[in-house]
Amino acid sequence: MSISILRSKDSTKIEKVKKEFDVFRVITMKKGNLNSIEFFNKDGAFRGFGRDFKTAYRKAKKTLKNYYN
Secondary structure, three states: OEEEEEOOOOOHHHHHHHHHHOOOEEEEEEEOOEEEEEEEEOOEEEEEEEOOHHHHHHHHHHHHHHHHO
16 A cells, blocks of 8 residues: 655645635545545545545545535
8 A cells, every 4th residue: 555645746736625614634545446635624534435546535525525515
């Protein structure tokens, strides 16, 4: 299992989400062929899972949007 913290300079998508939803930490994890991304803000952790980074990112962002709508 590999875990890393993504920063705004790693991806422009991350910077946009951080500003829009006041996210203070983004963590990505990979175990085998499963990727997961977690967005952390004052209201909790929002996770997304998928076989690649793009799918996991979309699902995590969708979870975050659904919480605030």
